[in-house]
Amino acid sequence: MTAAAAAGEQVPVLVGTGLRKAFGVNPALNGADLSLCGREIVAVMGPSGSGKSTLLHCLAGILRPDAGRVTYRGQELTELSDRDRSALRRQAFGFVFQFAQLVPELSCLQNVALPLRLGRIGRHQAEARARGWLERLEVADVAAKRPGETSGGQAQRVAVARALVTGPAVVFADEPTGALDSLNGERVMRLLVDACRQAGASVLVVTHEPRVAAYADREVIVRDGRSRSLEPAR
């Protein structure tokens, strides 16, 4: 890697500072910070109920924090209208959840093409791009099937293809392997990381599995709603 490329990768794309969020009287985030650089893969770990998913949702603009700031390429998310924030999410962010959350009535191909269709790209072009992503995720053979006709591992790889089809700058993955066995979980993670590295996307992956976190460049641990970045030992 050249020094210039390495320097380019040190530019933060997404920055959350002093994030607080409570649900009723229960504080989920207590002043959490997280910064994600271009092309960086960061694992967010922590015990159940520590606030790691809430942190991901705040950074992704799905939840509005009670206090603190989230900026994407210098633009503060909390200052955007709901509509603009939705548009940003659709254009710049990709999402992978624990359960693939595909639309059951659509074929896998149509599921992957859906974000492009919502962005008003014609069906032919959208499906051609979707097919390319299904191939990269090694699930081209399920293109015509509905999600219910696929295995958990296949469905999750379709979900990764759907997350990447729009060329997002940041992919948010919330326990992407949580519903899979070790072998399928590893395969999903390897393909997710390889695809994101090739596409130049940053990844924020919430996981409680150290073997999944080991695919990341760096770990952030969340305890009691506060985050702490653990630098790799050198």
Place this chain on the structure above:
Amino acid sequence: MAIGETLLGLLETGPQHGYGLKRSYDTYFGRDRALDYGQVYSTLSRLLRDGLVTEDGVEAGSGPSRKRYAITAAGVTDVQRWLGTPEAPALYLQNTLYAKVVLALLSGRPAGDVLDAQRAAHLAEMRALTARKRDGDLTDQLICDHALFHLEADLRWLELTAARIDELAATVAAGAPAAKP
């Protein structure tokens, strides 16, 4: 690693000379630590003495190193017994890390930092193994997976201990060791 039994097991596939045995061993099991010649020949002479292998001719152009060895019936029985005997599960009850956490608490140092430093070191090692696994063949993958699962077990313990650190601090402060001496 039980070198004697492993070499016997390799000889079960057919007679080999010492150098060939070393290469077979290194290919399957010695990726991280190759077997040295001295160990191969000292092990073979022990197996020979115990009647588990026998000399099976000398290859052309021979020196002492070109002697071929074959497994005996007693050797096969030995391999069979070894494969059928489970390895004793490692219990890891003498735990330096646990001692460090308790001593940090006793001395008023931040025990959470001890846990987090170890956590970072473990994850760095896991990242290195994951990278090696991604570029490796099935042998590499399975060897790395074995190490990864063990490191993961340590990390789960670190997480559990971090979650119970206040409880442990109270136990330590009360002067009652959390574990019986």
